[in-house]
Amino acid sequence: MLTTWTPAHMPEKEEIKIRLQTARSQLYDFQMKIKEHKIPVIVLFEGWGSSGKGSTIGKVIKNIDPRFFKVATMSAPTAEELRYPFLYRYFKQIPEAGKFTFLDSGWMEQTCKDCLSGEIEGEGYTQRIDSIRRFERQLTDNGYLVLKFFMQIDRDEQKRREKLLLDHKDTRWRVSDFDKWQNEHYKKCAKIFSQYLSDTNVSSAPWYIIDASDRKWAELQVLETMVSNIEVAMQNQAHSVPILQNVFPLEQIPRLSDIDLRDKTMDDEEYRGELKQLQSKLGELHNKLYRRRIPVIITYEGWDAAGKGGNIKRITEALDPRGYEVHPIASPEPHEKARHYLWRFWTRLPKNGHIAIFDRTWYGRVMVERLEGFCSENDWKRAYNEMNEFEKELKDWGAVIIKFWVQIDKDTQLERFQERQNNPEKQWKITDEDWRNREKWDAYEVAVNEMLQKTNTSFAPWHVLESVDKKYARIKALRIVISEIEKALKEN
Amino acid sequence: MLTTWTPAHMPEKEEIKIRLQTARSQLYDFQMKIKEHKIPVIVLFEGWGSSGKGSTIGKVIKNIDPRFFKVATMSAPTAEELRYPFLYRYFKQIPEAGKFTFLDSGWMEQTCKDCLSGEIEGEGYTQRIDSIRRFERQLTDNGYLVLKFFMQIDRDEQKRREKLLLDHKDTRWRVSDFDKWQNEHYKKCAKIFSQYLSDTNVSSAPWYIIDASDRKWAELQVLETMVSNIEVAMQNQAHSVPILQNVFPLEQIPRLSDIDLRDKTMDDEEYRGELKQLQSKLGELHNKLYRRRIPVIITYEGWDAAGKGGNIKRITEALDPRGYEVHPIASPEPHEKARHYLWRFWTRLPKNGHIAIFDRTWYGRVMVERLEGFCSENDWKRAYNEMNEFEKELKDWGAVIIKFWVQIDKDTQLERFQERQNNPEKQWKITDEDWRNREKWDAYEVAVNEMLQKTNTSFAPWHVLESVDKKYARIKALRIVISEIEKALKEN
Known part of the structure; x- marks a missing residue:
């Protein structure tokens, strides 16, 4: 998905500025609608290291009252968390009805990391994708709005940003070993990311690839996508969800x-x-x-x-x-x-x-x-x-x-x-x-x-x-x- | 306290058996009283490694409905927990009104470990004792019943029990490095334990030293102490708690x-x-x-x-x-x-x-x-x-x-x-x-x-x-x- 993706044309600065104002105030208004309609919203930010996941979240939440959102930064699982099923620490984070949870990376990053390190492959990868698809579908079936953003930057841009952060002792911690490794193995990573995006791109929770080369433009794409998705979610809320066919082997049991x-x-x-x-x-x-x-x-x-x-x-x-x-x-x-x-x-x-x-x-x-x-x-x-x-x-x-x-x-x-x-x-x-x-x-x-x-x-x-x-x-x-x-x- | 302690005389087997039956059924009856009176109960088991903390908890909870208690095993803090104040992981465990929390070791073991390893000393130790005393007093002031048991066995008995556990691969994990270290440095540990017990032996949450050399006898001492404490707690419930003098430096502030x-x-x-x-x-x-x-x-x-x-x-x-x-x-x-x-x-x-x-x-x-x-x-x-x-x-x-x-x-x-x-x-x-x-x-x-x-x-x-x-x-x-x-x- 990533490898064949072509970015939309970036508008002029002035246009971005105007559209940003509109989108921000729309999101501000929508937070109350979300509350009234009791829709829980998960906003997952995935993407390249230094692509601006954290800082974009920082900008988006400026338009939302702190009572209505939480931000969860999902770094590598602790030893304790590794003793639970893979989805455990993500399921824990899901918001209450009427509230937002913003995730700074999540089940995609962890899965791709596990692929790149050889931790999972073949059968294991298929099983992981299955459980992720079920997880996301269960959320959307139960009324959750699941928004998934992939923040895209090219190799040179990533290199440039990492260097800037590494040059100062107060920002050095922001560049993880995985981030550095990514830049050295950019092509390999892009292939894995792309595969993952295709495998988990379902209509109830599609991927939005964000051109993150320019920060304001990235913010605008995210905000406009959020706003239009929230509008649709409010309209769809009353709809019944299709009951899926059972796919699991069942045994006879007496009445x-x-x-x-x-x-x-x-x-x-x-x-x-x-x-x-x-x-x-x-x-x-x-x-x-x-x-x-x-x-x-x-x-x-x-x-x-x-x-x-x-x-x-x-x-x-x-x-x-x-x-x-x-x-x-x-x-x-x-x-x-x-x-x-x-x-x-x-x-x-x-x-x-x-x-x-x-x-x-x-x-x-x-x-x-x-x-x-x-x-x-x-x-x-x-x-x-x-x-x-x-x-x-x-x-x-x-x-x-x-x-x-x-x-x-x-x-x-x-x-x-x-x-x-x-x-x-x-x-x-x-x-x-x-x-x-x-x-x-x-x-x-x-x-x-x-x-x-x-x-x-x-x-x-x-x-x-x-x-x-x-x-x-x-x-x-x-x-x-x-x-x-x-x-x-x-x-x- | 420990060094000067003399164990009570152990009764005959037959007497233990009869008294155990009585105490068990009393505790069974009291669980409902605890619920009615909405008293939260913390039962802290501290003591030597292999003194039977876990197994005694196991016997005590047999008399309580699972809806009314939780058991928390406090092993060494995780890297995550170390990023919070010392009392954080203990405060998290306190029960709801009408319920019991049993702790398999807690703030005593951690403090004594920190002393023995040189992590805290002098000023640091005094500060730690202060915060523990405040913690326990705040709990009892707010209606908590705090029961503290120290399970005592001598050096030979500890050695014998550790050997038994270490001999089998399924029980080996029960003997921690600290447990083994304790036995090798029994006297040094006894001194630190004794000091800690004296320092935290307050009337609202006194220490009960349990002669744990015999398992049934240990169970009986614990049960009878619990029962009599619960009785007193129900009588005291209506009492007001003295308001403490302020001991902190206050600054002037305008009305x-x-x-x-x-x-x-x-x-x-x-x-x-x-x-x-x-x-x-x-x-x-x-x-x-x-x-x-x-x-x-x-x-x-x-x-x-x-x-x-x-x-x-x-x-x-x-x-x-x-x-x-x-x-x-x-x-x-x-x-x-x-x-x-x-x-x-x-x-x-x-x-x-x-x-x-x-x-x-x-x-x-x-x-x-x-x-x-x-x-x-x-x-x-x-x-x-x-x-x-x-x-x-x-x-x-x-x-x-x-x-x-x-x-x-x-x-x-x-x-x-x-x-x-x-x-x-x-x-x-x-x-x-x-x-x-x-x-x-x-x-x-x-x-x-x-x-x-x-x-x-x-x-x-x-x-x-x-x-x-x-x-x-x-x-x-x-x-x-x-x-x-x-x-x-x-x-x-």
Whole structure:
């Protein structure tokens, strides 16, 4: 894309000046529209070292109130960040609805760096491009405006600018080793950049190549592009987004009503023996996981009072508290609700070598959010694929993913509700909301069945825990966790 | 403290077993009381390497629902964390009201390590102890229960345990270099530990030395101490906390009514000239700050419509967006409100070399929170000292602190409110709340005067910006920022 690109003709100075004034005041006006329309805007600046990414951001934000934007400078990932999936540190930065995030380089620079250093190639590169395309598409599908600028300068201009910066001790830090390397290997870099731009140039988030040879002219191109994109985004906002075809291999899974619950029991003595033995086994495996740096994600969904809490406890009892975290998922806080619904899960991922247990999960999107109308029909219908993509991302990163559905029948739930209600020490576990949800059992059953069918991928299948006898369910969960971890240890 | 400590007599096995059962079930019951009473609980485990800090935490949390606690393992600070004040990574971890945070080592281990390595000594050690004592006192004053356990084992026992762990490849990682070093220099370490324990053994957060030679016995001591402390904490909750005497040097500052506003003006031409020159100067200084790794904190308080936003903009226009962040402070979100009121500022501090600008600040505690009754009288009266301590901490870290009060009179505010109301493009800037606050002008004036008198410390004094003429205020702000930064560059 870059190699065949021809810059637009640069206008006269006077014209630039006039158009700049117009564009600046338009952007100033649009910031309030963005807020009113609750559109989150990501503005990604990529490009050559010393092409003026930072200084252009500096000029653009002058037209925006500081309450409405953040600037994130994405330098090389820290050792800590390297223990998370590639997209983690970018997903963390996405803005709230109605606000801007400006990124001074991002997933393009990192990917091209990884290509140039030989860190990724072939299959690895294809996989990276896939996840980036999914990431950007998920953002735009969920109402984000994603603006991507590539700041273009030629080799001589880059050389000249680097020299200027290097000549003074206060500006020397601005020229990174990678910047210098780029200039020495300009052609090679241009080829990689160009390939990347083509590979990620999609209509919902196209690339804008900016002629950055002149600073005012660069600013003008950026501002005018932003303004026209914001206009379009406001018009498009009401549009529904196409639901994508599922591309992931799905496994058969029985409907809830076909799950046999009654003969799934275990007597006390057998339970205690098994529990002890399995927990000690899991404790050993936890050490191995840590040493081999394998991340594990265990998720729990199920009916209220199905016994999720007690089940989780039997897992965590076996684990070293330094290496796991339980995330109880309640309704989102304002700053979470204002972002992509997966944001609060992305930001709670475990480091590699650690275990994260989610007590309720992202699947709330197609259960409670669907049934209570917290999101649109288009939103939850799209979510099956989005969640499969999310889990694919985690799988590709190397995570063990274990998804539990904890199943009981309606009568068992009633018994347990009543028991909680009548026991002063357990009353806190039961709320009016639980009773209200119970009334919607049938609607939930439809939603759960659809969810199980559509998200039972071969790389992250569901496991049903029959939990009328909680002991049975706990032992079954422990066995599954152990066997999945053992599988991963063998494969890795 | 450690060197003179004599362990309690260990009970018989059978007695331990019975008492353990009682203590476990008490803790289980107390978790709900903690939630009801909204008490945040910090449980800090310090002690010798291999003394069983992690495994004891593992046993204690078995009695608590995962919704109510987090475990934080504080290993050595990352390169990123080293760019923040010492307490930053600990303050970040404090729990919400009604929840527990368990820390696997913390500010004690880090401080003793720094002593043993010679990183801090003499003056530096005294300063560190001061800030730790203030930190813990601020937590307990604000309703936190702070439990500190030191896990004690003797040299032979440590040696034996380390050997066991080192013998197996899956547990080898648990023994850090520092742990091994400790055993080789046991006496030296004991002396430093003992000194630290004495220095930080205060009645509101005393040390509990735990005989950790036997694991069950250790668990029992910890559980029983937790239980009895929680009982006391619930009884003490309603108590007011003594207001501390101010110990910081205060400077004289005029009352608002004595500030002359009318002759503080500047004509357009002079303004434009000065602005350009000062901004270019500030831009240069920003580079120097970055290189010298000096953090800068600029705070704005002032009347509604005083011109804070425009003033901030004239500062940020001069800065490289990669090196500063503006934090607009609105009312706290639920997860912020549930913590110490300074938490949301601690977590927004700049890295060294960066600039953080706060549009409204922690001083909300003694203005809006005081006047609207969002905190108790005891809370806001205590806050003057707490905020001085906070700023002292930042100053000791090496930060440049510049506090602005943007001053206008009541008539000017009315004019500006009306102008905003009548201008469609500015209407978003004015809300009913602004009008309501205006009605309380006199009460605010009393509060602001008290605030200025009590927090005008010599290390972080207030600067009044006379802003009836906004141009004058902007130039004055720029000059102050430049001169304070220049001073810091000279001193460092």
